[in-house]
Amino acid sequence: MSASKLNSWGHYPYAPQAYDPLRWRDAVQAAFNRARAGFGTTLPYGNGRSYGDSCLATTDYVLQTRGLDRFIAADWTSGVLRAEAGVTLGEVLAQSIPRGWMLPVTPGTQFATLAGAVANDVHGKNHHVRGTFGRYVRRFSLLRSDRPPVECSSGDNDALFRATIGGLGLTGVIEWVEIQLMPVRSSRIAVRSVRFGDLDEFLALSSELDRQYEYGVAWDDCLSEGKALGRGVYMAGDHAEDDAFPMPSRRTHGVPFVLPWSPVNRHTLRAFNALYYARQPREPRQRTVDFASYFYPLDRIRHWNRLYGRPGFQQYQCVVPDASAADALRAILTAIARSGSGSFLAVLKRCGALPSPGLVSFPMPGVSLALDFPQHEKRNGALFAVLDAIVRDAAGRQYPAKDAHMSGADFRAAYPRWEDLEQQRDPALMSRFWKRTTQS
Amino acid sequence: MKNILIVGATSGIAGACARRWAEQGARLFLTGRQQARLDVVAQDLRVRGAAEVTTWVLDVNDHTRHPAMLEACRVALGQIDAALIAHGTLSDQALCEHDVEATMRELTTNGMSTIALLTPLASLLERQRHGTIAVLSSVAGDRGRPSNYVYGAAKAAVTTFCEGLRARLFKSGVRVLTIKPGFVDTPMTAGLVLPGPLVASPERVAADIARAIERGKDSLYTPWFWAGIMFVIRSVPGFVFKRVTL
Numbered sequence: 001m002s003a004s005k006l007n008s009w010g011h012y013p014y015a016p017q018a019y020d021p022l023r024w025r026d027a028v029q030a031a032f033n034r035a036r037a038g039f040g041t042t043l044p045y046g047n048g049r050s051y052g053d054s055c056l057a058t059t060d061y062v063l064q065t066r067g068l069d070r071f072i073a074a075d076w077t078s079g080v081l082r083a084e085a086g087v088t089l090g091e092v093l094a095q096s097i098p099r100g101w102m103l104p105v106t107p108g109t110q111f112a113t114l115a116g117a118v119a120n121d122v123h124g125k126n127h128h129v130r131g132t133f134g135r136y137v138r139r140f141s142l143l144r145s146d147r148p149p150v151e152c153s154s155g156d157n158d159a160l161f162r163a164t165i166g167g168l169g170l171t172g173v174i175e176w177v178e179i180q181l182m183p184v185r186s187s188r189i190a191v192r193s194v195r196f197g198d199l200d201e202f203l204a205l206s207s208e209l210d211r212q213y214e215y216g217v218a219w220d221d222c223l224s225e226g227k228a229l230g231r232g233v234y235m236a237g238d239h240a241e242d243d244a245f246p247m248p249s250r251r252t253h254g255v256p257f258v259l260p261w262s263p264v265n266r267h268t269l270r271a272f273n274a275l276y277y278a279r280q281p282r283e284p285r286q287r288t289v290d291f292a293s294y295f296y297p298l299d300r301i302r303h304w305n306r307l308y309g310r311p312g313f314q315q316y317q318c319v320v321p322d323a324s325a326a327d328a329l330r331a332i333l334t335a336i337a338r339s340g341s342g343s344f345l346a347v348l349k350r351c352g353a354l355p356s357p358g359l360v361s362f363p364m365p366g367v368s369l370a371l372d373f374p375q376h377e378k379r380n381g382a383l384f385a386v387l388d389a390i391v392r393d394a395a396g397r398q399y400p401a402k403d404a405h406m407s408g409a410d411f412r413a414a415y416p417r418w419e420d421l422e423q424q425r426d427p428a429l430m431s432r433f434w435k436r437t438t439q440s
Numbered sequence: 441m442k443n444i445l446i447v448g449a450t451s452g453i454a455g456a457c458a459r460r461w462a463e464q465g466a467r468l469f470l471t472g473r474q475q476a477r478l479d480v481v482a483q484d485l486r487v488r489g490a491a492e493v494t495t496w497v498l499d500v501n502d503h504t505r506h507p508a509m510l511e512a513c514r515v516a517l518g519q520i521d522a523a524l525i526a527h528g529t530l531s532d533q534a535l536c537e538h539d540v541e542a543t544m545r546e547l548t549t550n551g552m553s554t555i556a557l558l559t560p561l562a563s564l565l566e567r568q569r570h571g572t573i574a575v576l577s578s579v580a581g582d583r584g585r586p587s588n589y590v591y592g593a594a595k596a597a598v599t600t601f602c603e604g605l606r607a608r609l610f611k612s613g614v615r616v617l618t619i620k621p622g623f624v625d626t627p628m629t630a631g632l633v634l635p636g637p638l639v640a641s642p643e644r645v646a647a648d649i650a651r652a653i654e655r656g657k658d659s660l661y662t663p664w665f666w667a668g669i670m671f672v673i674r675s676v677p678g679f680v681f682k683r684v685t686l
Contacts, residue, residue, distance in 0.1 A: 004633075023627050026476055067627075070480055071487035083487075095488060 006062065009305050010051040011258075011312030012375045012404055015432065017060050019045060023067040025084065025175055029143050031063055032173055032428070036145050041430040044169045046113035047088060050120065051315045052404030053432035054168050063173060065115055071095065072176055079181035080138065085115035085174045090299075097291070098245045101181035105133040108347075110296050115140075115174035120401040121166030121361040123351065125215040125237070125295070131354030132361055134165035136180045142172035145428035149175065154357065163424035166358030168400060170425045170434055186240035187247060189215070189294040194284045195277075199230030199330055203367070206350040209236040215294070221273040222346035222371055223266075225337045229330065232348065233280050240288050248290035254302035262309035264374050266340040298345065308374050314404050316387060317362075317370035319351055320396035325367040328394035332369060332387055339383045343372035359417040362399045370402065380405075400433060411437035442491075443517040445469045447500060447557065448527025450477045452626025453576065456646035457524055462490035469513045471498040472527075492516075500527050501548055503556035510560055522572045522653055523561055525554055530628045531591040543590050551594030555601050562605055565614045572653050573609075574617040575602050579661065581620070582670050585686040606658060617652055618659045621645050622666040 005016035020031045035042035038061075045055050045062035055062075068084035069091065075081075076099045081092065089103060090110030096102065107122040116122075121134040130136075139153040142164060150172075152161035164171045192213070196202045202218055210216045213236035220232035298304055305313070320328040329348075347370045351363040373380050384405050391398065397414030398406045412418055418438060425434075444461055446454050449470035458468060462485040470493065472478045478495035485493050494516040498509050513520065531546040554575060565571040580588055581595030599618055606616035623629060623639045640663045648662040661667040676684070 021627070021630050024477060025480065070484035072483050074487045081487075 006045060006048055006064065008052060008055050008404075009049050010314055010375070010404060011305065011308070011310075012314055013053055013056070013432070014312065015053070015056050015060055017045065017056060017062045019062045019064040021064045021067050022086075025068060028063070028068070028173055028175060029149070032143055032145060035061060035063060036428040041428050043429055043431050044085070044115065044119075044173045046086060046116035046119075047111050049109055049112045049116060051402040052400075053436065054120075054400050054403065054434075056432040058430045058432055058435050065173070066113060068175070076101070079183060080178065081181055082139075082176055082178040083114055084176050086113050088113050089117060090296075093291075094247065096181055097184075097187045097247060100183055100185070100245065102184040102239070102291075104130050104136045104180065104182035106295055107133075108296065109299055110292070111299060114177045114179070115169075118165055118174060118177055119167055119169040121356055121358045122401070123363045125217040125349065127354075127363055128210045128216065128350055128352035129214060129354075130182075131352065132166075132356040132358070132363060134356045134358045134361065135354065136182075137165060137177060137357075138180055139178040140164065141175040143175055144172040144426050146426065159420075160424055162357050163359055163421050165356065166361040167421055167424070168360070168431060168434065170421065170429045170431065172426050172429070184239045186242045187245040187291055188240040188242065188288050189237040189291055190240045190286070190288045191235055191237045191294060192284060192286050193280065194234045194236070195232075195280045195282060196234055197231050198228060199326065199333065202230060202232060202234065202348060203326055205234050206348075206367075209234060210350050210352075212236070214238050216350065218348040219276070220333075220346040220348045220369070220371075221277050222333060222336050222343065223270050223273050223340070224277075225334075229337065230333050230348075231277060232346075233277070235294070237294055246290070248292040253300065255304060255306040258306045259309040262307065262311070262374050264308055264313075264343070269343065308372075311375040313372050313374050314380060314384075315370060315372045315402040316384065317368065317399040317402045318387070318391045318396050319362065319364055319366050319368040319399075320391060320394040321364060321366040324394035324396070328390055328396065329367060329369060331390045335383065335386045335390070336371070339379065341373050341376070341379055341383060346371035359421050360400065360415045362397065362401070364397070366396065368399075370399075400437075403433065406437065408437045408440050443467045443469075443519055443521045445471075445513050445517065445520055445523040447471050447498070447523070447525045448576075449481055449495075450474070451526050451528065452628060452642045453621065453624060453645055453649075454524060454526035455481065456642035457526070457649055458485055458490075459488055460643075460646050460650050462486075462488040462493075465489055465491050467492040467517055469494045469496065469516050471496045471500075471509060473497065473499050500553040500557060503553065506557050507560050510564055514564065519568060520565065520571050522574060523565070524649070525557060525561075525573070525575045527553070528576060528628065530632075531588060531594075533586075533588045533590060536590040546590050547594045547597075549594075550591055551597040554598050558601065558605060562609060562614070566609060566612045568614075569612050570614065572615040572617060572656070573602075573605070574619060574649060574653055577602065577618050577620050579620045579622050579666050579670050583673050583681070587686060615653075615656050615658075617649075617657055619649055619652070620659070620661050620666065620670070622661070622663065622669070 039059040043057035066086040068086040072082040106124045117133045121132045123132045215237040218234045353365040450472040482493040536543040577599045578595040580592040602618045652660040
């Protein structure tokens with residue numbers, strides 16, 4: 001056992017986790033058995049990028065897989081890569097990009113682990129053309145408390161394979177993952193930035209640009225109101241084709257400690273958002289940037305979560321179906337602008353219709369909105385209740401990987417196949433999220 | 441640097457060094473106690489770009505096996521450009537204080553085995569008239585402290601031995617680097633409560649080690665600020681030092 005403790009990314013709920021740092025594949029099963037004997041249940045924990053309580057064990061004792069950080073095999077002619085559970089997406093890219101291979105799907109941080117990407121069936125800025133991460137998972141090995149190690153693919157142990165994709169780490173401890181990479185001709189992204197003045201312009205833009213571009217995402221000024229409601233900047237992108245693969249410099253800035261209070265409040269946010277919007281040129285702009293600054297702008301600031309101070313923060317991410325998207329998003333943005341609480345990084349993204357092999361996978365054809373709120377029990381409670389009702393009425397849903405609040409009823413209604421996952425769950429694994437949403 | 445021997449290759453610091461060298465296309469010869477774990481490390485290094493990885497099971501405390509290992513390494517690598525001696529255990533000081541066997545075991549693993557290995561290794565590199573021997577000692581060897589003087593004594597022996605060896609090999613063009621890391625976040629230190637800001641990642645320490653080998657340095661404190669810290673600690677007079685709990 002290690003002396004320090006682990007937290008979720010949002011530091012809310014605050015529940016420090018004791019942990020066993022796993023380092024070697026040949027020792028995982030024994031560690032799992034020990035945890036089971038000592039605590040009853042536990043949970044695999046990767047690199048701590050889940051925001052809410054899906055990475056927290058009910059027993060507050062987790063198996064930390066980040067130290068399982070070795071590659072096992074790579075075929076650089078076919079783009080098939082096998083690596084241990086705790087290898088981060090950034091570590092994959094550090095090897096694959098110079099050899100002309102990209103992750104076909106990447107979320108907004110490269111600090112997520114491979115097993116974490118499987119367990120949350122993450123999606124990225126190209127969901128409309130590639131779907132979720134789970135579509136590119138070929139095989140993985142799973143360690144369970146109730147049977148010998150099992151290898152899963154769409155051909156072998158299919159039910160367990162599908163339950164594990166988006167399975168929130170509940171179906172076993174993933175030992176290694178084999179994925180299919182995507183060939184690219186550059187390490188850089190050609191980005192087209194287009195400013196939009198309101199929500200309708202965003203919807204029109206994403207319909208138009210998503211047909212032409214591999215990637216598409218929008219920053220949204222979530223504090224603008226009235227006519228400017230939903231204004232923001234759309235950033236469409238394609239891989240450049242210059243046959244050059246320079247790696248971006250890894251210079252980062254860090255937030256060295258948790259601030260006693262948070263500089264993120266309605267005044268600083270309003271100022272930041274207005275300034276950011278005003279700085280964007282009126283006319284569409286074309287430029288080529290390195291892949292990291294396009295995909296992972298926030299990774300530049302290590303531990304940016306500490307900016308929210310002691311109380312931490314919650315991210316609210318929901319997706320609403322296309323048919324109800326315009327009305328629902330308008331209602332959501334109005335409610336947020338009125339509350340004055342919001343974030344400097346609100347993200348709008350159109351999701352596509354490609355199905356995931358997983359059972360409890362977040363994206364659906366429609367529009368996803370994500371934003372961070374400084375933790376404030378009363379204010380967030382009141383606002384989230386309003387937002388939840390809008391999302392519920394629009395037949396949308398919220399993202400378990402980001403969640404620390406959704407009701408059990410909402411979760412079970414939005415993810416009807418949760419019962420199939422529950423059937424495949426390892427009895428020795430239990431998260432605070434799962435207990436909260438399925439047992440209350 | 442191309443052909444590198446790493447003793448104790450499954451340790452945290454050695455692992456980070458090996459990755460660095462693998463990404464530069466090095467040929468590596470790795471030793472460790474367990475074949476299965478050496479295989480896991482070797483696979484990783486091959487994916488990262490190592491031109492060739494050979495493994496050899498060795499318990500460094502069995503010094504009769506050292507010459508056979510070195511011969512296998514010489515055959516596999518041809519010329520040895522660098523050798524990193526990185527095996528070690530963190531001693532249980534409290535146990536050692538009343539258990540002579542434990543004390544002797546710690547001294548053997550962290551001190552005597554290294555000295556035993558350095559003897560034939562030095563002769564091999566002396567014959568080559570080329571190469572660097574880089575040895576993991578520790579800041580703990582600079583001063584005897586109540587919290588871990590058994591480990592410290594073993595590392596002090598290594599440091600002193602290396603200093604002499606450096607002078608002996610100087611004429612033949614072989615370098616000896618003594619590496620003194622401070623607190624490093626590795627499996628060896630998991631379970632200790634360490635002062636956060638002073639704890640370095642193995643990657644950072646590995647970068648320092650690789651640079652020191654390239655530059656032909658004699659001695660390396662890593663991260664750099666340990667040179668200052670240890671200067672102060674070495675300067676404390678004995679009559680004060682014995683009253684301080686460190």
